[in-house]
Amino acid sequence: MVTSRSVATIMALAIALPVVLLAQSAPGGPTPPDFSGVYRPVNAFGPPAGRGARAGGPPAPAPGQPLPPPTRTAPLSDGSQGRSPNAPLLTPEYLAKWQAMSKARIAGSSDSDNTLKCLPPGMPAMMNMAYGMEVMQTKDKITFFSELNDALRRVYLDGRTPTPAILDDPTYAGYSTGHWEGDTLVIETVALRDNTYIEGFTPHSDRMTVTERIRFIGPGLLEDRLTVTDPVALVKPWETVKTYRRATSPPGDQLREFACAEGFEHAK
Amino acid sequence: MTSRTLAVVAVLVALHLGAAPALSHHSNVAFAVETVLTASGVVKEWRWVNPHTWLIMDVDDGKGGHVEWAMEGRAPGVLLRAGWSRSVLKVGEKVIVHYSPSKDGSKVGMIARVTLADGRVLPNAPPGD
Numbered sequence: 001m002v003t004s005r006s007v008a009t010i011m012a013l014a015i016a017l018p019v020v021l022l023a024q025s026a027p028g029g030p031t032p033p034d035f036s037g038v039y040r041p042v043n044a045f046g047p048p049a050g051r052g053a054r055a056g057g058p059p060a061p062a063p064g065q066p067l068p069p070p071t072r073t074a075p076l077s078d079g080s081q082g083r084s085p086n087a088p089l090l091t092p093e094y095l096a097k098w099q100a101m102s103k104a105r106i107a108g109s110s111d112s113d114n115t116l117k118c119l120p121p122g123m124p125a126m127m128n129m130a131y132g133m134e135v136m137q138t139k140d141k142i143t144f145f146s147e148l149n150d151a152l153r154r155v156y157l158d159g160r161t162p163t164p165a166i167l168d169d170p171t172y173a174g175y176s177t178g179h180w181e182g183d184t185l186v187i188e189t190v191a192l193r194d195n196t197y198i199e200g201f202t203p204h205s206d207r208m209t210v211t212e213r214i215r216f217i218g219p220g221l222l223e224d225r226l227t228v229t230d231p232v233a234l235v236k237p238w239e240t241v242k243t244y245r246r247a248t249s250p251p252g253d254q255l256r257e258f259a260c261a262e263g264f265e266h267a268k
Numbered sequence: 269m270t271s272r273t274l275a276v277v278a279v280l281v282a283l284h285l286g287a288a289p290a291l292s293h294h295s296n297v298a299f300a301v302e303t304v305l306t307a308s309g310v311v312k313e314w315r316w317v318n319p320h321t322w323l324i325m326d327v328d329d330g331k332g333g334h335v336e337w338a339m340e341g342r343a344p345g346v347l348l349r350a351g352w353s354r355s356v357l358k359v360g361e362k363v364i365v366h367y368s369p370s371k372d373g374s375k376v377g378m379i380a381r382v383t384l385a386d387g388r389v390l391p392n393a394p395p396g397d
Contacts, residue, residue, distance in 0.1 A: 078297040105297040108371035113295040116319060131345055147345050149319075256345035263293065263317035 032180045033216055036137045038253045039244035041129050042221075077200045078105035088202050088228065088238035097203045105201070112201050118260035120151040122172035122196030123189050124210045124226050127242050132255050135222075142178065142185065150258040155187050167191050170206055184215040198228055198238065205232035220246035293320050294340060299368040299378040307337060307365045307377070314357040316344050323357060323365065323379065339365050341379040342392055349394035361385060 079102030083090075090098060101112045110116055120126065131147035140158040145151070153173035162175045167190065174192040178185050187210075194206040208230040217223045224242045228234065247253040261267045313324040321341035326334040341347060344354070357363065362385045367377030382390040 077295075105295075108298045110293070110295045110298050113297075116293045116295055118319060131343065148343075252349070256348060258318050258343065258345065260319045263315065263319060263322075 032185070033183050034137055035135045035142065035185070035214070035216075035222060037135055037220075038247045038255060039129065039133045039135065039222060040247055040252070041133070042243040042245055078102060079201075080106050086240075087200070088198050088233075089235040090202065091233055091235055094203050094205075094233040098201070101201050101203070114196060115149055115260075118149065118264070120149055120172035120196075121146070122151075123153065123174045123176075123192055124212075124228055124240075125197055125199055126151045126153065126173065127212075127224055127226060128199075129242070129244060131258075132247075133244055134255055145255070147255040147258055149260050153189075155185075162190055170194070172196060174210070181213075184213050187212040187214065198230075199240065203233060204228075204230045207232050208234075217243070220248065222246070294370075294376075294378070296368075296378060298372075299370055301368045301378070303368055304366050304380050305369055305377070307339075307367060309334060309337070309363065309365070311357050311359050311361045311363055312336065313359065314354075316354040318343050318345075321347060323363075323382070325363065325365065327375075335375065337375045337377060339367055339377045339379050346394065347390075347392070350391050351394075352390050356390065357382070357384075 079098065083098070104111060115121055121128070126146050126148075127144075129146050129148070133147070134145040136143040136145070140156070142155045142157060144153045144155070151173065153176060155176040155178045157178050157180075159179075161177060166175050170191045170193045172193055174189040176187050176189040178187040180186070189210040189212070192204075192206065192208050192210070194204060194208070196204070198204050198208070208228060211227045211229070213225045215223055222244045224244075225239070226242065227237050227239050229237045307325070307327045309325040309327040311323065311325055313322070315322040315324070321344060323339040323341060325337055325339060327337045329335050342350075344352075364383040365377065365379060366381040366383070367379055370376045370378075380392055384390065
């Protein structure tokens with residue numbers, strides 16, 4: 001039997017609970033959200049570009065029916081359709097570099113594809129997480145792991161800052177430090193190599209830095225808003241948003257080893 | 269150009285044309301991805317390796333003979349989620365491969381889909397991906 005007292009209690013809880021949850025995640029609050037888990041990208045390659053670009057396998061055909069046309073899984077990134085209006089806006093020097101690469105790619109050259117050489121995709125491209133992402137979080141450090149090329153990045157949350165030695169030693173993932181602003185993890189990444197791509201095969205300089213704001217936007221739905229700044233290569237900072245969905249049950253919550261070099265002649 | 273140089277060139281060209289397909293790794297820019305062709309043949313080798321898998325097959329040439337092709341597939345991790353496995357293709361098994369041809373005309377294709385002898389279809393992406 002529901003008494004007026006229990007109704008009052010339930011109502012009080014209903015009002016208090018969200019307040020308690022908010023208080024826990026307030027700036028400086030003791031309990032930031034836990035991003036730990038395995039995620040799959042939502043629309044890893046962005047909106048479809050051109051005929052046949054839809055991602056995903058073909059639906060199972062009815063017995064005896066002809067198969068639908070096969071689909072491919074990534075838009076063709078040879079630049080043959082020019083630069084997208086949403087692509088980073090390049091300075092003339094870097095646009096010329098992109099055009100030279102595009103010409104080679106249209107001719108069929110894979111030379112500009114670092115990942116095929118088993119090099120890490122690097123930041124910010126690795127946050128595409130096309131094959132899946134695992135997040136490992138502690139109070140002082142959060143680690144992002146990409147199945148594609150077994151790429152790893154560490155984000156330090158303990159207040160350390162990059163030293164001159166760190167800044168003088170650029171890497172693919174760069175050097176990332178972060179802090180919590182309420183429910184949002186804010187990350188600054190510096191010390192990045194210049195031989196990776198911002199997205200697709202958009203080049204950049206070694207002065208590129210990346211700012212990210214990562215938060216849950218729904219149950220198990222993680223959003224990363226990235227801002228890429230490069231005073232040499234970019235006319236203005238470039239912003240993009242990646243979304244990932246948490247995988248909750250096996251086998252989807254397991255990443256597979258990539259061991260990129262195993263298919264190469266020298267590794268046999 | 270001397271006749272000797274010509275002979276050397278001819279031999280080199282012949283060697284190149286007759287060579288087994290080189291298994292360097294490609295991105296999709298190396299293939300005419302808007303084109304999907306069909307090859308029927310028999311599995312010679314199935315390499316379940318990163319960064320890309322390889323299906324080496326004898327393709328029927330339509331004249332009673334066959335010619336070796338190398339079909340490049342996606343990474344094992346992605347194919348696992350699409351229903352493939354290390355043992356899903358067996359040596360000697362008949363398969364139909366839907367592939368995009370390489371732009372340089374070599375006997376290398378990019379796998380779009382494989383149909384097994386029992387009619388099962390192996391797509392190149394996980395469902396809903």
